[in-house]
Amino acid sequence: MTYLSFEDMPVWKLAMEIAVDVFELTVRLPKSEDYALTSQLRRSSESISSNIAEGFGRGTAPDKKRFYVISRGSAFETKSHLIYGHNVNYFNMVEIEPNFRKIENVIHELNKLMRSLN
Secondary structure, three states: OOOOOHHHOHHHHHHHHHHHHHHHHHOOOOHHHOOOHHHHHHHHHHHHHHHHHHHHHOOOHHHHHHHHHHHHHHHHHHHHHHHHHHHOOOOOHHHHHHHHHHHHHHHHHHHHHHHHHO
8 A cells, every 4th residue: 555644654653652652651650760761661662653754755665674674673672661661560561561562563564564665
């Protein structure tokens, strides 16, 4: 399918949902985490949708793919930060499990996008 804007892409919409969810999760983290977990989680989650948008705007398949690869890496990074937050008792599994499913879906869709560019 051809999209006129990155904002029309279901994978970008889902990635944006993840960033918003993460923002809401991190609002209640301790101030001592402002420049640590809070910052890392927010940046990695926001990077997922940002790199999808940047890839969309690139003119060649290799350029597009490079940004989709970066986006996928940010998705894995976000999942790792969420696991860490759970392990140190900042988050419970019930509240982060929906994000794990969204992250897996984003990764799956990015893999399909990258295969289509080969």
